[in-house]
Amino acid sequence: MTNGLELEVSKRRTFAIISHPDAGKTTLTEKLLLFGGAIRLAGTVKGRKANKHATSDWMEIEKQRGISVTSSVMQFDYEGHRVNILDTPGHQDFSEDTYRTLTAADSAVMLIDSAKGVEAQTKKLFQVCRMRGIPIFTFINKLDREGRNPFELLEELENLLGIRSYPMNWPIGSGKQFCGVYDRQKTQVELFQGDDHKQITVRKVEGYTDPLVQEIAGNFFYDQLAQDLELLDVAGDPFDMEKVLSGELTPVFFGSAINNFGVQTFLENFLQLAPSPEPRNSSQGKIEPLDNNFSGYVFKIQANMNPAHRDRIAFLRIVSGKFERGMTVKHVREGKNIKLAQPQQFLAQDRDIVEDAFPGDIIGLFDPGIFRIGDSLSQKGDIVFEELPTFSPELFCKVSVKNALKYKQYQKGIDQLTEEGMIQLFTTIGFEDTIIGVVGQLQFEVFEYRMKNEYGVDVQLHRTNFQFARWITGDKVDPAKFRINSQLVKDKKGNFVALFENEYAMRTAMEKMPDAKFLETAP
Ligand code: GDP
Numbered sequence: 328m329t330n331g332l333e334l335e336v337s338k339r340r341t342f343a344i345i346s347h348p349d350a351g352k353t354t355l356t357e358k359l360l361l362f363g364g365a366i367r368l369a370g371t372v373k374g375r376k377a378n379k380h381a382t383s384d385w386m387e388i389e390k391q392r393g394i395s396v397t398s399s400v401m402q403f404d405y406e407g408h409r410v411n412i413l414d415t416p417g418h419q420d421f422s423e424d425t426y427r428t429l430t431a432a433d434s435a436v437m438l439i440d441s442a443k444g445v446e447a448q449t450k451k452l453f454q455v456c457r458m459r460g461i462p463i464f465t466f467i468n469k470l471d472r473e474g475r476n477p478f479e480l481l482e483e484l485e486n487l488l489g490i491r492s493y494p495m496n497w498p499i500g501s502g503k504q505f506c507g508v509y510d511r512q513k514t515q516v517e518l519f520q521g522d523d524h525k526q527i528t529v530r531k532v533e534g535y536t537d538p539l540v541q542e543i544a545g546n547f548f549y550d551q552l553a554q555d556l557e558l559l560d561v562a563g564d565p566f567d568m569e570k571v572l573s574g575e576l577t578p579v580f581f582g583s584a585i586n587n588f589g590v591q592t593f594l595e596n597f598l599q600l601a602p603s604p605e606p607r608n609s610s611q612g613k614i615e616p617l618d619n620n621f622s623g624y625v626f627k628i629q630a631n632m633n634p635a636h637r638d639r640i641a642f643l644r645i646v647s648g649k650f651e652r653g654m655t656v657k658h659v660r661e662g663k664n665i666k667l668a669q670p671q672q673f674l675a676q677d678r679d680i681v682e683d684a685f686p687g688d689i690i691g692l693f694d695p696g697i698f699r700i701g702d703s704l705s706q707k708g709d710i711v712f713e714e715l716p717t718f719s720p721e722l723f724c725k726v727s728v729k730n731a732l733k734y735k736q737y738q739k740g741i742d743q744l745t746e747e748g749m750i751q752l753f754t755t756i757g758f759e760d761t762i763i764g765v766v767g768q769l770q771f772e773v774f775e776y777r778m779k780n781e782y783g784v785d786v787q788l789h790r791t792n793f794q795f796a797r798w799i800t801g802d803k804v805d806p807a808k809f810r811i812n813s814q815l816v817k818d819k820k821g822n823f824v825a826l827f828e829n830e831y832a833m834r835t836a837m838e839k840m841p842d843a844k845f846l847e848t849a850p
Contacts, residue, residue, distance in 0.1 A: 333617060338603070340434070340602075342410075343436070345456065349440065354584040363405045400414065411689060423766050425767075430455075435461060437456075437466070441469050441475060444487075445484065455718070461605075462574055467581050471583040471586050491564045493577070496509060509552060512596075519587070607712055609622075610711040614710060620708070621648035621649060621706040622704065623703070625641045629691075642689055645689070649683060651683050654666070659705055701714050719766075723793040725760055726789075729785040744777060752819050755814065756806050797845035798848070798849050809836060813825055
């Protein structure tokens with residue numbers, strides 16, 4: 328039994344792709360699925376964007392806007408590995424779910440457009456990965472276009488993100504003349520050839536000074552290539568696996584997702600280097616994946632995936648043991664045993680019933696309203712996994728009920744949606760006004776929609792100018808210090824939180840309270 332579990336765990340890689348919209352995440356995901364032999368899914372990822380109205384049975388709001396409200400999970404097999412890709416929605420549908428999804432990943436792939444470098448959303452998502460200390464692999468995309476100098480891009484990783492890098496390979500030529508990469512680890516030249524460039528011609532060499540490299544790359548590219556590689560050897564960071572695993576050093580790959588340049592090389596290296604499912608901290612210490620008793624935690628709840636029913640799907644990351652359909656486990660917070668009868672696994676939009684699953688896998692549990700984000704399920708003992716962090720919202724609305732007679736339903740809706748993690752709730756001091764905070768605009772719309780559809784309440788939202796929230800600890804908190812372009816509120820647990828309209832107001836408050844800590848996540 329343990330051996331079987333060990334094998335399943337060692338096979339698995341669970342990761343998220345982090346990027347800014349348009350960097351090529353959909354394209355890369357699709358190519359990865361294709362390499363995984365999931366031909367059936369070839370158009371699925373694309374279809375999700377182009378053909379939303381036909382395929383989506385998700386929320387009405389999603390149909391109206393043609394975007395995906397929440398992220399899904401894709402799974403494929405490749406050369407003895409089982410790969411789980413967690414999709415992190417971008418753009419307008421960016422939400423706290425995106426952050427939480429990252430807590431279910433064991434590593435991240437950071438995708439960067441070679442012409443644009445590190446962009447805003449990449450930076451935000453990177454910071455969450457950094458906080459968790461997970462390994463980050465970088466794929467610099469769109470090398471088939473004129474992009475920025477590779478050295479400049481690496482410098483940007485260091486300056487904007489504070490992460491050192493180790494280029495695993497280096498482009499030969501760029502733009503229209505991009506024809507391959509030099510693999511520094513394996514000392515080989517990889518040329519992308521054939522119709523769909525799936526055919527990689529690999530030529531083993533002695534090093535980049537090998538005359539064969541010159542012959543393959545041609546004189547024109549060779550001088551630049553040799554010069555760059557020499558500089559990397561002399562001035563670049565050495566490869567250090569420990570630093571990769573702790574997220575201090577990112578292995579960098581160059582390629583072009585749409586042309587399939589470098590995708591397979593990337594995938595193979597990634598699968599070698601990325602960690603298998605990692606343990607998670609809990610009230611009972613670290614829970615190891617090889618622990619025979621099944622355990623896991625809910626990191627996301629998706630409402631109304633099927634509008635015909637009011638059902639919700641709770642996404643569970645398996646931490647330890649084997650999951651078997653129909654098994655009975657303890658819902659630790661409720662102190663009750665529950666039977667997991669209809670678990671689902673997610674392949675793009677298709678949902679299949681799963682019979683068994685292992686650490687690193689994500690399963691969807693039918694949720695008649697019994698789960699909250701962060702809930703732990705455990706086969707043995709009252710394991711409570713470490714609480715998921717609450718991330719600092721960036722958009723804030725004052726909220727009130729339109730019809731005072733509906734106050735009770737309004738309160739119930741707000742309480743439940745806050746508990747579910749759909750919004751963050753704050754109360755002003757004195758007037759007890761309600762302010763809700765989110766990280767993406769769409770969350771407001773979904774909130775409004777669900778209040779009306781699930782609780783029958785029309786709400787009024789008044790956008791405020793606040794942009795930052797900081798949890799304040801470590802000093803006596805005086806509301807009088809937060810009057811100009813700022814406001815002191817309390818979160819649902821009674822912690823003090825200061826909201827600021829701009830960085831200047833935040834800095835001023837910090838100067839006034841030198842002994843206080845201003846935290847970006849809830850204490
Ligand atoms: P997402 O928003 O990150 O999911 O990005 P998409 O995968 O939808 O790609 C955005 C755009 O970039 C699309 O028009 C793609 O065809 C294009 N694209 C993706 N990869 C490449 C690439 O390697 N080279 C070029 N030139 N375009 C690419």
